[in-house]
Amino acid sequence: MKIKVCLTCSQCLLLMFAKYMIWFATPDLYVGAGRCRLSKVGAGRRPPPARVRVAVRLRPFVDGTAAAGEPPCVRGLDSCSLEIANWRNHQETLKYQFDAFYGERSSQQDVYAGSVQPILRHLLEGQNASVLAYGPTGAGKTHTMLGSPEQPGVIPRALMDLLQLTREEGGEGRPWALSVTMSYLEIYQEKVLDLLDPASGDLVIREDCRGNILIPGLTQKPITSFADFERHFLPASRNRTVGATRLNQRSSRSHAVLLVKVDQRERLAPFRQREGKLYLIDLAGSEDNRRTGNKGLRLKESGAINSSLFVLGKVVDALNQGLPRVPYRDSKLTRLLQDSLGGSAHSILIANIAPERRFYLDTVSALNFAARSKEVINRPFTNESLQLRVLAPIKLSQKELVGPSEAKRARGPEEEEIGSPEPTAAPASASQKLSPLQKLSSMDPAVLERLLSLDRLLGSQGSQGTHGLNTPRRERMVLMKTMEEKDLEIERLKMKQKELEAKVLAQEAVDPKDKENSSPAVLRPLARRTVTVAKPLKKAVVMPLQLIQEQTASPNAEIHILKKKGRKRKLESLDASEPEEKAEDCWELQISPELLAHGRQKILDLLNEGSARDLRSLQRIGQKKAQLIVGWRELHGPFSQVEDLERVEGISGKQMESFLKANILGLAACHRCDTS
Numbered sequence: 001m002k003i004k005v006c007l008t009c010s011q012c013l014l015l016m017f018a019k020y021m022i023w024f025a026t027p028d029l030y031v032g033a034g035r036c037r038l039s040k041v042g043a044g045r046r047p048p049p050a051r052v053r054v055a056v057r058l059r060p061f062v063d064g065t066a067a068a069g070e071p072p073c074v075r076g077l078d079s080c081s082l083e084i085a086n087w088r089n090h091q092e093t094l095k096y097q098f099d100a101f102y103g104e105r106s107s108q109q110d111v112y113a114g115s116v117q118p119i120l121r122h123l124l125e126g127q128n129a130s131v132l133a134y135g136p137t138g139a140g141k142t143h144t145m146l147g148s149p150e151q152p153g154v155i156p157r158a159l160m161d162l163l164q165l166t167r168e169e170g171g172e173g174r175p176w177a178l179s180v181t182m183s184y185l186e187i188y189q190e191k192v193l194d195l196l197d198p199a200s201g202d203l204v205i206r207e208d209c210r211g212n213i214l215i216p217g218l219t220q221k222p223i224t225s226f227a228d229f230e231r232h233f234l235p236a237s238r239n240r241t242v243g244a245t246r247l248n249q250r251s252s253r254s255h256a257v258l259l260v261k262v263d264q265r266e267r268l269a270p271f272r273q274r275e276g277k278l279y280l281i282d283l284a285g286s287e288d289n290r291r292t293g294n295k296g297l298r299l300k301e302s303g304a305i306n307s308s309l310f311v312l313g314k315v316v317d318a319l320n321q322g323l324p325r326v327p328y329r330d331s332k333l334t335r336l337l338q339d340s341l342g343g344s345a346h347s348i349l350i351a352n353i354a355p356e357r358r359f360y361l362d363t364v365s366a367l368n369f370a371a372r373s374k375e376v377i378n379r380p381f382t383n384e385s386l387q388l389r390v391l392a393p394i395k396l397s398q399k400e401l402v403g404p405s406e407a408k409r410a411r412g413p414e415e416e417e418i419g420s421p422e423p424t425a426a427p428a429s430a431s432q433k434l435s436p437l438q439k440l441s442s443m444d445p446a447v448l449e450r451l452l453s454l455d456r457l458l459g460s461q462g463s464q465g466t467h468g469l470n471t472p473r474r475e476r477m478v479l480m481k482t483m484e485e486k487d488l489e490i491e492r493l494k495m496k497q498k499e500l501e502a503k504v505l506a507q508e509a510v511d512p513k514d515k516e517n518s519s520p521a522v523l524r525p526l527a528r529r530t531v532t533v534a535k536p537l538k539k540a541v542v543m544p545l546q547l548i549q550e551q552t553a554s555p556n557a558e559i560h561i562l563k564k565k566g567r568k569r570k571l572e573s574l575d576a577s578e579p580e581e582k583a584e585d586c587w588e589l590q591i592s593p594e595l596l597a598h599g600r601q602k603i604l605d606l607l608n609e610g611s612a613r614d615l616r617s618l619q620r621i622g623q624k625k626a627q628l629i630v631g632w633r634e635l636h637g638p639f640s641q642v643e644d645l646e647r648v649e650g651i652s653g654k655q656m657e658s659f660l661k662a663n664i665l666g667l668a669a670c671h672r673c674d675t676s
């Protein structure tokens with residue numbers, strides 16, 4: 001059940017709850033509806049933009065370079081800007097402005113509190129957030145993200161705060177029950193490796209129907225305390241692929257991604273569910289192979305790192321230029337970051353730079369990348385849904401999304417862990433308490449009344465109505481159009497039936513003898529013809545042709561077909577055995593003046609008084625012409641004679657003539673039938 005709601009509107013919430021109750025009563029109406037249950041809150045509206053925030057951190061000199069008296073090539077100007085020497089012109093400096101600049105004296109706490117801590121609250125709103133450390137190898141990315149036991153970086157600080165926040169917000173008596181899970185992976189040489197389960201091979205990155213990026217089969221560990229986090233994280237960090245380069249003894253050879261998910265379940269109706277994801281990413285550095293001294297495997301690794309960072313640059317450029325295609329899929333890194341760059345996350349990019357002159361070119365390129373990233377606009381939204389099955393485990397949706405190949409990869413005991421990630425008893429016990437029926441009985445009577453009336457309203461539409469509610473808009477339009485066409489078709493068939501009935505009556509009226517013969521056996525061929533009467537007008541003329549042969553003997557004959565119009569035939573040659581339709585094309589009618597006048601009068605009356613529908617009962621008048629006639633009448637008043645029809649725009653003189661021929665006889669015959 002895909003639901004779009006606005007959280008501020010009580011009617012929407014009521015409708016959601018009503019739908020929920022109906023689902024509970026008639027789950028089979030919603031077969032297959034459980035696939036994409038989370039929805040973007042306010043998906044109807046465009047989420048407000050949130051620019052990617054960019055901070056630059058300059059690390060201090062390391063390895064005693066400062067002691068050698070080397071001046072830094074970068075200098076901070078204030079808390080947001082810095083300057084770097086211009087290699088093209090030594091008299092000049094290049095100036096950059098960012099959301100924050102952290103100088104060499106800044107502490108881990110400064111960086112964390114200034115740029116990372118403020119976005120954590122969005123996770124509890126069901127929104128995504130990401131922190132990326134970018135910069136050349138040895139510039140301090142890992143120091144910023146991970147730090148050391150003495151100087152913990154962004155990751156431990158954020159985890160500490162997040163766990164504290166979830167404990168406070170999800171405590172007993174609070175409206176939401178919260179749970180936190182963690183996953184840890186690295187992208188090494190374009191392979192996605194699960195650091196919590198190094199034995200698993202390369203994992204696939206998928207996108208769900210809401211555009212969320214996910215990795216089926218990735219281990220998720222529930223964590224309730226910082227000790228829990230450390231228990232999983234520290235050994236996993238040792239699994240990370242590192243190697244020594246000339247720039248950094250323990251250079252990160254891969255992009256490391258820590259994913260922390262915060263799941264929320266509302267304890268009371270309407271039992272909403274939210275999911276916020278936090279990506280903490282320590283990117284591998286861009287490498288200049290001349291300086292790293294890379295050869296063999298290191299060179300190959302470096303190629304993969306460089307190419308993924310190159311794609312990252314292309315993604316940022318495409319987003320900035322508003323290109324229709326953003327090359328997220330060109331590398332695993334950008335595919336994973338699709339959520340964070342130009343996507344749905346609150347994103348922070350921390351560009352790490354080094355003060356040493358040997359880093360100069362890398363520093364300039366890192367600063368340029370950071371300046372381009374600053375222009376990228378994200379649109380964070382809240383991932384929210386109704387808990388369709390109150391007792392279902394949170395990870396049901398994740399499991400549903402695991403494809404057959406991924407399901408194979410998901411291992412036995414691990415799968416159990418993925419499948420039941422609720423670490424605390426609180427959410428489970430809370431959910432066990434939740435029964436919509438119990439809540440209903442203890443509900444405010446006014447609310448209950450409104451819900452029941454909504455329910456009645458939906459019920460009164462019958463199953464068709466309920467299906468209509470679930471039918472996507474485009475499909476609904478197609479169905480409605482088909483129904484309209486069917487109605488028109490029925491209408492047309494009814495008209496044809498009427499015409500045929502009129503003809504039969506006319507035939508009976510003209511010759512009572514014929515009436516005797518018009519036993520079902522005689523009428524049957526006519527009735528059968530209704531199926532094939534593609535040209536009913538011709539038949540209307542043919543019938544009098546048959547009559548005339550008998551009527552030539554009658555002195556009271558009122559309808560005559562005498563004149564030869566075509567060159568090939570004469571009246572005398574008219575033989576009943578001859579094909580009727582050919583004859584019709586060649587002969588014109590002569591009708592007694594009295595009947596003609598009557599027919600004309602009838603047509604005139606119909607033209608002046610008949611509705612568009614009545615007019616369509618006339619020969620040669622379809623829907624369009626009927627409307628034209630009614631429109632003309634409204635504009636110019638009644639028709640004084642039938643020939644006025646010619647004045648109606650869209651009806652030519654020739655058409656009018658054939659209209660008269662086709663109609664007068666039928667109506668005259670009807671008159672005769674009436675009077676006899």
Ligand code: ADP
Pocket residue numbers: 058059060062135136137138139140141142143144248250251252285352
């Ligand atoms: P990267 O991950 O970008 O390759 P590292 O984080 O490993 O770089 O940093 C390289 C070296 O610089 C490490 O020895 C680290 O301790 C040191 N370092 C980085 N940033 C700082 C800082 N802000 N203060 C002190 N030392 C730092």
Ligand code: MG
Pocket residue numbers: 141142143251252282
């Ligand atoms: Mg590193």
